[in-house]
Amino acid sequence: MTRRVAVTGLGxxxxxxxxxxxxWDLLSHGRTATRGIxxxxxxxxxxxxxxxxxxxxxxxxxxxxxxxxxxxYIQFALAxxxxxxxxxxxxxxxxxxxxxxxxxxxxxxxxxxxxxxYVLVSERGKRWDVDHRQADPHLHRAFSPSTLASTVxxxxxxxxxxxxxSTGCTxxxxxxxxxxxxxxxxxxxxxxxxxxxxxxxxxxxxxFDAIKATSxxxxxxxxxxxxxxxxxxxxxxxxxxxxxxxxxLEHARARGARxxxxxxxxxxxxxxxxxxxxxSAGLEMARAIEDxxxxxxxxxxxxxxxNAHGSGTLQNDRHETAAVKRALGEHAYDTPMSSIKSMVGxxxxxxxxxxLVACALSxxxxxxxxxxxxxxPDPECDxxxxxxxxxxxxxxxxxxxxxxxxxxxxxxxLNLPREETR
Amino acid sequence: xxxxxTVEELTELMKKSAGVTVSPEELRQGYDTGFDAFGxxxxxxxxxxxxxxxxxxxPMPVDAEKSKTPQQFLELVNSVxxxxx
Amino acid sequence: MSGHPRRAAITGIGVVAPNGTSTxxxxxxxxxxxxxxxxxxxxxxxxxxxxxxGEVRDFDPPALVEERYLVQTDRFTHFAMAAxxxxxxxxxxxxxxxxAAPFAVGVVTAAGSGGGEFGQRELQQLxxxxxxxxxxxxxxxxxxxxxxxxxxxxxxxxxxxxxxxxDEAGGLxxxxxxxxxxxxxxxxxxxxxxxxxxxxxxxxxxxxYEELSTVDDPGRAYRPFTAAACGFVPAEGGAMLVVESxxxxxxxxxxxxxxxxxxxxxxxxxxxxxxxxxxxxQAVLGALAEADCAPEDIDVVFADALGTPEADRAEALAIxxxxxxxxxxxxxxxxxxxxxxxxxxxxxxxxxxxxxxxEHGLIPPTPNVFDACHDLDLVTSRARAAELRxxxxxxxxxxxxxxxxxxxxGAGDAS
Numbered sequence: 062m063t064r065r066v067a068v069t070g071l072g073x074x075x076x077x078x079x080x081x082x083x084x085w086d087l088l089s090h091g092r093t094a095t096r097g098i099x100x101x102x103x104x105x106x107x108x109x110x111x112x113x114x115x116x117x118x119x120x121x122x123x124x125x126x127x128x129x130x131x132x133x134y135i136q137f138a139l140a141x142x143x144x145x146x147x148x149x150x151x152x153x154x155x156x157x158x159x160x161x162x163x164x165x166x167x168x169x170x171x172x173x174x175x176x177x178x179y180v181l182v183s184e185r186g187k188r189w190d191v192d193h194r195q196a197d198p199h200l201h202r203a204f205s206p207s208t209l210a211s212t213v214x215x216x217x218x219x220x221x222x223x224x225x226x227s228t229g230c231t232x233x234x235x236x237x238x239x240x241x242x243x244x245x246x247x248x249x250x251x252x253x254x255x256x257x258x259x260x261x262x263x264x265x266x267x268x269f270d271a272i273k274a275t276s277x278x279x280x281x282x283x284x285x286x287x288x289x290x291x292x293x294x295x296x297x298x299x300x301x302x303x304x305x306x307x308x309x310l311e312h313a314r315a316r317g318a319r320x321x322x323x324x325x326x327x328x329x330x331x332x333x334x335x336x337x338x339x340x341s342a343g344l345e346m347a348r349a350i351e352d353x354x355x356x357x358x359x360x361x362x363x364x365x366x367x368n369a370h371g372s373g374t375l376q377n378d379r380h381e382t383a384a385v386k387r388a389l390g391e392h393a394y395d396t397p398m399s400s401i402k403s404m405v406g407x408x409x410x411x412x413x414x415x416x417l418v419a420c421a422l423s424x425x426x427x428x429x430x431x432x433x434x435x436x437x438p439d440p441e442c443d444x445x446x447x448x449x450x451x452x453x454x455x456x457x458x459x460x461x462x463x464x465x466x467x468x469x470x471x472x473x474x475l476n477l478p479r480e481e482t483r
Numbered sequence: 484x485x486x487x488x489t490v491e492e493l494t495e496l497m498k499k500s501a502g503v504t505v506s507p508e509e510l511r512q513g514y515d516t517g518f519d520a521f522g523x524x525x526x527x528x529x530x531x532x533x534x535x536x537x538x539x540x541x542p543m544p545v546d547a548e549k550s551k552t553p554q555q556f557l558e559l560v561n562s563v564x565x566x567x568x
Numbered sequence: 569m570s571g572h573p574r575r576a577a578i579t580g581i582g583v584v585a586p587n588g589t590s591t592x593x594x595x596x597x598x599x600x601x602x603x604x605x606x607x608x609x610x611x612x613x614x615x616x617x618x619x620x621x622g623e624v625r626d627f628d629p630p631a632l633v634e635e636r637y638l639v640q641t642d643r644f645t646h647f648a649m650a651a652x653x654x655x656x657x658x659x660x661x662x663x664x665x666x667x668a669a670p671f672a673v674g675v676v677t678a679a680g681s682g683g684g685e686f687g688q689r690e691l692q693q694l695x696x697x698x699x700x701x702x703x704x705x706x707x708x709x710x711x712x713x714x715x716x717x718x719x720x721x722x723x724x725x726x727x728x729x730x731x732x733x734x735d736e737a738g739g740l741x742x743x744x745x746x747x748x749x750x751x752x753x754x755x756x757x758x759x760x761x762x763x764x765x766x767x768x769x770x771x772x773x774x775x776x777y778e779e780l781s782t783v784d785d786p787g788r789a790y791r792p793f794t795a796a797a798c799g800f801v802p803a804e805g806g807a808m809l810v811v812e813s814x815x816x817x818x819x820x821x822x823x824x825x826x827x828x829x830x831x832x833x834x835x836x837x838x839x840x841x842x843x844x845x846x847x848x849x850q851a852v853l854g855a856l857a858e859a860d861c862a863p864e865d866i867d868v869v870f871a872d873a874l875g876t877p878e879a880d881r882a883e884a885l886a887i888x889x890x891x892x893x894x895x896x897x898x899x900x901x902x903x904x905x906x907x908x909x910x911x912x913x914x915x916x917x918x919x920x921x922x923x924x925x926x927e928h929g930l931i932p933p934t935p936n937v938f939d940a941c942h943d944l945d946l947v948t949s950r951a952r953a954a955e956l957r958x959x960x961x962x963x964x965x966x967x968x969x970x971x972x973x974x975x976x977x978g979a980g981d982a983s
Binding site for chain 1: 615617692714716718720731772773834
């Protein structure tokens with residue numbers, strides 16, 4: 062018998078959207094959280110803007126020891142994890158810990174801490190033979206991203222399979238996809254899953270500067286992230302984290318849990334084309350979408366909303382539009398497709414999980430979030446991008462897609478349980 | 484350092500920034516064939532442009548990295564360097 | 569033939585290890601129990617209080633990897649590309665085979681630390697000279713997904729591509745992930761891990777691991793299961809495997825070297841070694857159950873062998889907890905004491921060694937270990953000949969993961 066996988070808890074730390082209510086308020090009102098960088102002096106950078114979180118770890122229950130030990134991206138995951146587990150109503154103390162898994166994604170992990178300490182041990186880049194005596198005692202925790210899943214697993218006393226997933230900008234979708242498989246295949250009954258990244262640091266901003274991937278709209282940060290708009294010129298860096306509690310459906314029903322939606326299907330393919338480039342045809346992303354639909358046993362016409370990768374680079378927006386048209390056919394023209402990166406920026410590995418939380422909330426509220434800042438159509442991007450204003454719509458099944466450096470193309474289908482369709 | 488980028492300098496940059504070894508002679512012969520035939524992609528050209536900007540202390544033309552051929556690229560960047568001179 | 573059309577087989581092995589940069593040289597050194605642990609020689613590392621490691625010295629990147637990748641990627645990706653090439657060649661899969669069905673071939677790697685040396689160079693450019701001096705390849709060379717992406721692109725593989733950025737145990741999880749992808753319908757996965765953590769700043773980061781050995785004498789620095797256990801020695805290198813559906817291998821008359829019969833993973837908390845006893849035992853029981861394998865059928869155990877007294881004791885007890893009385897009789901080995909632990913790549917090298925051991929009927933020894941102080945039949949000094957059908961590979965991570973993998977010789981049907 063097939064094991065179905067339910068989403069029973071949500072938690073999020075997003076720019077101007079810390080906690081699910083604030084996050085949904087931001088999205089449903091189409092506000093943008095992008096601004097000039099305040100974390101460090103960005104002078105000299107081409108892109109000096111980002112969507113930053115005004116995050117106070119102490120307000121989220123982290124004690125001083127945890128704050129010192131945990132990198133910012135792990136603090137996000139702990140805070141989002143607390144919210145999601147509380148929201149799920151699960152009492153983990155009575156669950157079998159060996160049946161509780163963790164699968165969390167991150168693209169750049171502890172880079173911000175690694176850079177911070179690098180500056181100290183290298184005398185600001187003067188020495189190759191760095192001086193270890195200046196390093197923070199917790200530095201090793203930033204070295205490997207496995208610290209992310211490990212720390213969250215320790216917090217919730219999970220003893221099942223625990224893994225960190227790092228597939229660049231599809232990390233969030235892939236981490237949830239792996240979690241879905243873990244439960245479907247019977248290796249766990251509960252999985253705390255999602256993703257987190259805090260990449261707003263000089264090295265990460267500089268490395269995207271070097272390839273002109275980020276937007277130089279420094280004069281108008283609030284309107285800088287413009288996916289699908291003819292005047293878009295790159296993505297705006299973001300940060301944040303999101304956690305979803307996944308649970309085997311019967312397990313969730315047996316305890317009377319609220320089921321936001323099911324994970325219907327997940328697939329990922331490589332484009333085998335270029336580390337940063339995308340083809341104009343979108344064949345591989347289309348194939349991931351088709352596979353995810355097959356797993357969900359849904360016809361393509363069943364998709365009511367597409368949550369786009371929508372990073373706001375020219376090549377992405379065209380690639381993705383082509384892929385969705387290829388996979389959904391004529392139905393693509395009748396399907397709203399929006400990018401929340403217009404509001405919360407692109408938090409690299411985290412964003413896929415943040416977008417899945419947005420999808421679950423869309424299904425709950427029967428509202429499609431908009432693409433903020435969308436004003437001028439690009440003739441090559443001719444779908445319905447939900448300009449600026451959220452839209453009420455009957456939603457049973459939604460699709461979230463992502464694409465990342467390394468050629469990763471991933472798709473996740475979320476649907477209301479069939480017996481509850483509207 | 485001359486105020487014009489020569490074919491020789493471009494081949495040196497292609498090796499340093501992109502790991503592509505082409506002799507100046509080969510590059511001259513393929514002056515108007517695509518960079519892609521030499522294994523130079525957009526990232527490689529971005530690296531070459533960045534290196535030139537740092538070397539000459541002046542911004543290169545917008546979209547120099549989108550040049551399709553060595554000829555197009557050299558004409559574009561040299562137009563800036565000649566103006567500067 | 570039993571009815572397992574989508575059983576995952578290992579049909580190719582590629583190794584870039586401190587004790588050999590081909591499968592043949594690796595096996596020769598491994599079975600002879602040669603230790604290659606030595607003083608670290610990489611530039612800028614000599615002053616650090618970590619003196620001994622397993623360096624891959626016999627690796628000539630320009631001979632194995634195209635020049636443009638030498639500029640664009642980190643050493644860990646050079647290793648991965650070279651090992652993937654070897655594994656594919658070993659499996660007899662050339663471009664003409666894989667180009668015909670690009671979606672049927674995927675890549676999955678485990679990565680513990682990414683492109684640290686490359687990243688340090690770019691950090692130096694940024695902080696010494698300015699942001700304009702950061703090159704275009706930092707965005708694709710440093711991150712954990714670099715090797716999976718580059719192998720997929722270089723070889724034209726469009727199948728499922730994944731990265732478990734994991735603990736040491738992640739290396740086994742990557743192999744298991746590949747086996748599950750095969751069961752879900754992909755014909756071939758190139759799976760494994762390589763690491764290159766021996767750059768100055770990466771080493772500074774590792775100094776915080778309390779389990780790290782700082783003993784200066786290469787012969788005494790890494791001696792798990794002995795009274796002199798003083799931690800582990802890090803290493804670079806790794807292995808890539810071709811994991812393929814048994815049916816697909818049979819269709820193209822490829823030799824099935826081993827099958828991935830079972831796997832399970834658990835978590836018991838970072839550095840909580842005493843608790844890893846139960847976690848590891850649970851993982852073993854899970855892997856045995858998936859493999860439909862009785863404890864007495866395990867013919868050899870490739871141990872994690874972390875090398876601290878507490879962790880070694882937990883592992884020795886876990887083996888007996890999971891395998892019962894058989895756990896005291898089954899030969900146990902840890903060839904990684906001769907090469908060091910290359911983090912997520914270490915257990916993949918153990919999988920390679922286990923497949924070779926099954927094929928040769930020979931259990932390689934545990935170099936530098938002569939006086940085991942636990943109730944285990946640890947194979948030391950020299951290789952031991954034995955009839956081997958089934959191997960158990962164990963791994964634990966510094967951040968708390970435990971993983972176990974069961975391998976069966978050949979097509980695994982003859983029993």
